[in-house]
Amino acid sequence: MDAPQNAIEAIHLRRVFSRAERGSGLKAALKNFVSPRFIEKVAVDDVSFHVPRASCVGVVGANGAGKTTLLKMCAGLLHPTSGSIRVLGSVPAERERSYLKRIGMVMGQKSQLWVDIPAGDSFDLLASIYEVPAAVYKQRLDELVKLFGVEKHLGVQVRRLSLGERMKFEIIASLLHRPDLLIMDEPTIGLDLLAKDTIRDFIREYNRLHRTTILLSSHDMDDILEICDRLLIVARGKIRFNGTVEEFRSASHTFTHQIRELLKE
Amino acid sequence: MSLTTLWKLMRNSFIRDMEFRINYFILIFATVITFFMELAVFAQIYEGREQVGDLPKTAALGFIILGSLIRSCTSLWQVIFEFVEQIRDGSFRTYLLQPIHFPSYFFAQVTGPKFLTWTLSILGVLALKMSPRFDALLAPAHLPYFLPALALSLMVNWQIYLTLVYAGFWTEEATFMLVAFNLGVGIFSGSILPLSWLPETLQRVLHYSPLPLLGDFPIKAGLGLLSGPEFSRYLVQAVVWMGALAFVNAALWRAGTKRFEAFGG
Numbered sequence: 389m390d391a392p393q394n395a396i397e398a399i400h401l402r403r404v405f406s407r408a409e410r411g412s413g414l415k416a417a418l419k420n421f422v423s424p425r426f427i428e429k430v431a432v433d434d435v436s437f438h439v440p441r442a443s444c445v446g447v448v449g450a451n452g453a454g455k456t457t458l459l460k461m462c463a464g465l466l467h468p469t470s471g472s473i474r475v476l477g478s479v480p481a482e483r484e485r486s487y488l489k490r491i492g493m494v495m496g497q498k499s500q501l502w503v504d505i506p507a508g509d510s511f512d513l514l515a516s517i518y519e520v521p522a523a524v525y526k527q528r529l530d531e532l533v534k535l536f537g538v539e540k541h542l543g544v545q546v547r548r549l550s551l552g553e554r555m556k557f558e559i560i561a562s563l564l565h566r567p568d569l570l571i572m573d574e575p576t577i578g579l580d581l582l583a584k585d586t587i588r589d590f591i592r593e594y595n596r597l598h599r600t601t602i603l604l605s606s607h608d609m610d611d612i613l614e615i616c617d618r619l620l621i622v623a624r625g626k627i628r629f630n631g632t633v634e635e636f637r638s639a640s641h642t643f644t645h646q647i648r649e650l651l652k653e
Numbered sequence: 654m655s656l657t658t659l660w661k662l663m664r665n666s667f668i669r670d671m672e673f674r675i676n677y678f679i680l681i682f683a684t685v686i687t688f689f690m691e692l693a694v695f696a697q698i699y700e701g702r703e704q705v706g707d708l709p710k711t712a713a714l715g716f717i718i719l720g721s722l723i724r725s726c727t728s729l730w731q732v733i734f735e736f737v738e739q740i741r742d743g744s745f746r747t748y749l750l751q752p753i754h755f756p757s758y759f760f761a762q763v764t765g766p767k768f769l770t771w772t773l774s775i776l777g778v779l780a781l782k783m784s785p786r787f788d789a790l791l792a793p794a795h796l797p798y799f800l801p802a803l804a805l806s807l808m809v810n811w812q813i814y815l816t817l818v819y820a821g822f823w824t825e826e827a828t829f830m831l832v833a834f835n836l837g838v839g840i841f842s843g844s845i846l847p848l849s850w851l852p853e854t855l856q857r858v859l860h861y862s863p864l865p866l867l868g869d870f871p872i873k874a875g876l877g878l879l880s881g882p883e884f885s886r887y888l889v890q891a892v893v894w895m896g897a898l899a900f901v902n903a904a905l906w907r908a909g910t911k912r913f914e915a916f917g918g
Binding site for chain 1: 654655657658661662665668669672743744746747749750751752753910911913914
């Protein structure tokens with residue numbers, strides 16, 4: 389049987405969070421202590437979309453628009469409140485072993501490495517967890533470390549690395565098992581221009597060489613324009629645009645301005 | 654998870670723990686201080702007496718020493734607090750993204766840092782065995798009972814800690830349960846004082862709980878204070894509690910990961 393054309397297929401996806409809410413001050417704190425109040429927040433609201441295999445999709449949206457919730461549901465970190473999603477033919481929330489071995493996730497603001505020990509020790513462990521044969525692991529690690537130019541930092545504790553170096557190691561960690569889908573949430577956040585360029589070049593090249601489907605969320609429009617071939621614009625939990633970057637460009641000659649207008653809606 | 658992965662996990666957690674050298678000094682200092690304090694109080698109160706409660710004086714002395722060692726070998730603080738904190742701040746997601754069996758991962762991560770404590774405890778026992786006053790302590794004839802009792806005690810102990818970690822999926826204040834457990838377990842497991850010295854009603858209640866398995870069982874087995882039927886009863890209890898806790902933990906994991914909100918970007 390042929391593999392499905394789409395890497396991700398979501399139908400009427402919805403995610404609602406229950407959140408404690410209270411005012412500020414002592415009185416509100418006391419009131420909350422006795423009787424906490426919860427409100428419901430719809431983070432993703434009846435969303436349907438698909439992502440073709442081997443494409444590189446930029447997920448764009450304002451803060452709190454629902455981008456990260458969407459990415460987390462794709463990764464299987466969050467269960468949808470309703471609707472369905474299939475990623476690489478699997479239901480992500482079931483977190484089957486075979487599925488987890490086919491995805492990788494990089495979060496700009498959270499580390500998946502053990503921060504108190506050198507990255508090399510974490511890589512060694514990850515290779516074992518993902519059952520990457522020793523020779524293949526060594527070859528991939530050499531390749532990735534050279535590409536990013538971080539050979540001399542392999543023996544340094546992760547917490548002592550600069551943000552840019554750490555992010556390069558995070559990306560290496562998520563690629564050691566060569567996933568079919570790579571989910572990246574703001575991978576260039578807080579990085580300088582040179583580090584951003586290195587990471588952008590790398591992601592673009594990696595997508596081209598290995599035909600890995602990439603889902604990338606970023607607030608930096610240059611990330612999207614330089615790396616992605618498709619665009620998913622999210623505003624207030626709903627999808628405002630899902631198509632190629634070229635389609636979006638042809639609809640408007642001022643790319644960033646057009647996105648800004650969509651996000652304001 | 655393969656044995657190689659488990660070994661690498663234990664190795665990494667041991668390497669990480671060695672980064673915090675002062676912790677080891679505090680641990681050794683606290684153990685030695687507690688041990689000598691208990692001995693001094695004991696000597697003052699029971700000087701000249703050959704029987705302490707229902708135990709011969711030498712057995713009571715062995716009880717205090719073995720109890721102190723078992724407590725330092727089984728009590729878990731830092732790693733457990735970290736797991737609960739990771740659930741609270743969302744970084745627990747790393748374990749959900751990797752193809753791992755979390756209870757095995759947990760077991761390896763809490764065991765690694767204990768290597769040094771266990772080595773020091775074995776050396777401590779060997780040093781004490783040079784004095785004839787400690788003949789009853791882990792005599793060769795008691796080892797076939799002590800070792801399985803200790804292994805079962807550790808496994809029940811890890812399952813209880815796992816339950817407490819999973820409580821973090823329901824409450825942001827699960828650390829209070831960990832503190833309460835760590836403070837209470839010394840007394841109610843019979844590792845600070847023999848359970849037979851506690852009020853009878855309390856003893857009866859405790860025997861319906863898994864707590865005596867964590868102290869009373871391995872200590873008495875190590876001192877040869879358990880009759881055949883008592884040893885068998887504890888053995889059956891340990892297996893039943895382990896099965897029950899494993900079942901409860903599996904259910905808590907399924908429900909907890911469904912509730913997990915993976916906070917933060």
